[in-house]
């Protein structure tokens with residue numbers, strides 16, 4: 228056992244090195260700080276992790292790929308974007324993590340996402356390592372043909388780094404079934420291999436898994452329901468806010484409604500829809516999944532719904548908040564408003580949607596704060612189920628797959644809860660998730676020697 232003071236000093240030094248070695252990558256610094264702040268007790272117990280520099284190694288990606296993505300728009304104009312894939316950690320399985328297309332993408336965002344993915348994937352109990360990729364390409368307003376040309380160019384460079392035993396990407400912001408299709412097609416063409424396990428989130432007719440589109444949102448909702456159960460409560464009858472209106476948000480709303488909750492608001496990057504009588508999910512699906520329109524249009528179908536351009540969804544009173552759009556969408560002020568308005572649970576469908584001030588507010592208020600690393604792990608877990616079906620040349624029914632997802636989420640909740648309890652911090656899911664996720668990866672790294 229090493230003294231806590233010495234461990235804290237060591238971890239602080241590691242964090243400072245990360246900041247120095249990765250200048251300007253503020254989201255990455257934030258993600259590392261959040262994990263290192265909770266690892267003290269586990270490191271004090273296992274000094275071998277320090278001696279072998281496991282934490283320093285975890286903070287340095289195994290490989291980082293940055294590449295040019297040239298493409299032509301419908302008018303023939305040439306555009307150059309930047310592509311990224313950060314292959315962070317393969318101690319417990321091939322790199323696994325989504326691809327994000329959004330103009331804000333740069334190395335610091337991909338690194339924060341890849342770093343979080345290591346621990347999240349470990350928590351699922353499946354054999355998957357951590358990675359993440361993307362591009363600063365903005366798909367908004369682009370035609371189908373433009374999207375296809377971009378995806379083809381992106382994969383023409385990245386394909387050499389992928390493979391079912393090496394690195395298996397999936398979707399994220401701006402990348403859904405359509406984009407995965409174009410990337411899979413180009414990968415197949417370049418490699419002359421029908422390698423189903425190289426990408427997940429595939430279409431059902433060509434190797435995809437039922438429940439994958441629903442998995443992140445459903446899983447996050449299951450997690451929150453478990454956290455409420457511990458408090459002798461449930462989602463039944465609760466008023467909920469779900470930010471975003473993309474993949475994660477839509478299926479979070481669906482599962483909340485199935486479990487008897489009422490979602491009264493959602494959003495997109497332009498504004499917020501508030502519908503006190505409860506959101507019309509079929510309309511949101513039609514607007515977002517089929518017609519790819521803005522959420523503002525919702526208000527023209529329901530006269531009792533209110534649209535606020537650039538509104539703040541967290542000002543609407545609720546009991547359960549499910550941030551499902553993007554990073555740092557809840558700050559300390561938003562968190563304080565939520566708590567003041569009676570919010571009892573926050574379930575993060577998005578990755579790192581609450582900034583450190585916001586997390587502190589939730590933890591001080593002792594509400595059920597469910598961090599993304601644990602809460603939104605259902606998506607990647609179901610990606611791993613997709614890989615299992617691909618390996619078996621099999622496909623399971625919706626019911627069977629959803630049962631497995633639910634069991635995984637109940638298991639992740641239990642693991643995080645028990646771990647926090649074991650370390651004397653009952654109810655602290657941040658600590659529980661970080662420590663439980665870390666130990667498995669760290670032990671595998673020790674077993675593999677210095678690589």
Ligand SMILES: NC(=O)c1ccc[n+]([C@@H]2O[C@H](COP(=O)([O-])OP(=O)(O)OC[C@H]3O[C@@H](n4cnc5c(N)ncnc54)[C@H](O)[C@@H]3O)[C@@H](O)[C@H]2O)c1
Nearest residue numbers: 399400401443471472473474475495496552553577578606
């Ligand atoms: N897709 C998955 O399986 C999965 C798994 C785990 C975590 N996540 C995380 O969930 C979040 C949403 O991903 P998704 O797959 O639903 O993407 P998506 O592209 O389907 O939807 C994203 C939504 O967020 C909104 N949004 C984006 N940037 C915003 C901003 N700056 N302000 C307000 N709204 C904004 C968009 O308008 C859109 O409605 C991301 O943080 C992602 O990393 C996704």
